[in-house]
Amino acid sequence: MIYSPFPMRVVSKRQEAPGVNTLKLEFVKQEDHEFFKANYRTGMFGLYGVFGEGESTFCVASPETRKDYIECTFRQSGRVTSTLANTDAGDIVTFRGPYGNRFPIEQFEGKNLLFIAGGIALPPTRSVIWSCLDQREKYKNVTIVYGARTVADLVYKNELDDWKQRDDVRLVLTVDPGGETPDWQDHVGFVPTVLEQAAPSPENTIAVLCGPPIMIKFTLAALERLGFTAENVYTTLENRMKCGVGKCGRCNVGSVYICKEGPVFTAAEVQAMPQADL
């Protein structure tokens, strides 16, 4: 039945930053797993739940090249996320999805990739990053620009180290002014500024941009100055959702249902939406 979730077993939990956790979940039932494997593509989202508390919507943070499990990364803030954050390995939670559209990564083949993320928006970006890095030969130069308010707020610190050490990835890390620690050796500054200094070429390049609305706004302007066209910039939008399947009536921006037509849009598509409804 519609709205019936899959039971999921918590395999492990990792704290990423203060109040931010990643859960690794595996399917309890084989048939549910088969459904997920057949349908999941990078960029899609799901509703993660705990009976007695409810459901919350966030992206699938694991890539489409690794479908044995689901990873989700979330900030602890309400009833559902607090309960999820307090689970232990072996606990049962629920997942409904995968829903929504996806990043068309096969259209990105043969191109340079520029990933830009701010704070807790690295998880959706990370799904695309690994989906591409796991098929590294299909893509040209890969640049990742990631910033957070403070050093502590950077998520996936282990993976940041991995990317830093790879010679086929250029990682540009930054924290907001005042968020650095004495031993911080990377950039200090806001993402749009640091991005412009890094000056990736727009030539044959696709940009994937995720972050809070204010960061998106200024980063889009920076990308435009760097010569990127809005058709070559992809982003993922989030709105409050309850059903995930285009019926509960709240996630629309203008006439566009984020849950059905999104969450992945090009910057050109986002600009065509009524900005007052974002």
Place this chain on the structure above:
Amino acid sequence: MTRILLRNKLDDCIAAWQKAGFSVLAPVKRHEMSSFGEVQKSGDMALDLILTERTIKDQFFPQTEPLIKYKIGKQQIDSETMTPPEKKRVFFGVRPCDASGLAIDDPLFGWDYKDDYWFRRRDNSVIVTIACAQADDFCMCTSVKLSPDSAKGADVLLRPLLEGSGWQIEVFTERGKALLEIVSSLLLEGNGHTFPLPQVPEKFDLEKVMAWLGDKENFESQFWKDIALRCVGCGSCTFLCPTCHCFDIQDEGDTYQGIRRKNWDSCSFALFTMHTSGHNPRNTQSTRWRQRIMHKFNYYRGKFGVNSCSGCGRCTRQCPVDMGITETLQAITNLPR
């Protein structure tokens, strides 16, 4: 040759349908508000109401719908999916606007992911519409290009006879045909004089309204701020609307057990779109009222080819501050070109 159902055969019809396994539902005045409820005899029906205060929607998309029953144990959580009853139902005496409302919502509940809760009830229901013999000042079906004898959403349409003795029958679907088959021996053949349809003047210019709403320039118009000032955000208009379909999903229970429910929700409420971060895309009553109007007369049509309004007028009739869709669309109609 058409057929006629006499009022004095209605009790026999109810009995015959019940014998064939149907529940019969009709307008009733049982609680504080008139609504659709199960009846045993024609005397239980309130067929002379212009319109029940609550809509027929309640019977297909209930105010609260149990989805999943769960039990939280020390070792494990048990859950069980709950399904709506599969009982066959006849809805007798539905007004054209209410029946249209069901037809308007079908594509929403059916697109891509099918909402079993809606369609299990729809598939087991037969809609017998009765054309209107009277209208009030709030009725506005003609304004949305429907009529007091619209057969939209109807399996059977009855037209009241002039002398009040019964109804002339029109059948539109196989389901309606099968329903009448059950009572065929109770029906008369013949043509009667049917009651003249009530005059329902058009209250706004739908074409102009749709054009104005479709103009992106108007999305941030001062118009929205002015027109919604009176709105108290109570949500009555959405709950009493035959096409409003927005809902929430909530777990209701105690520490050990409970039920996950699909509950009515409303775009009038600030919490409806509030993000966890505190950001709210529709953070004022005017943006929420704009959403309601735009959804009904622009977005919905873009997706499903039909406006999400059947012109019943309940939103205005029962608004505590005397606002409603009619006034807004009239105001748009009267804007200088």
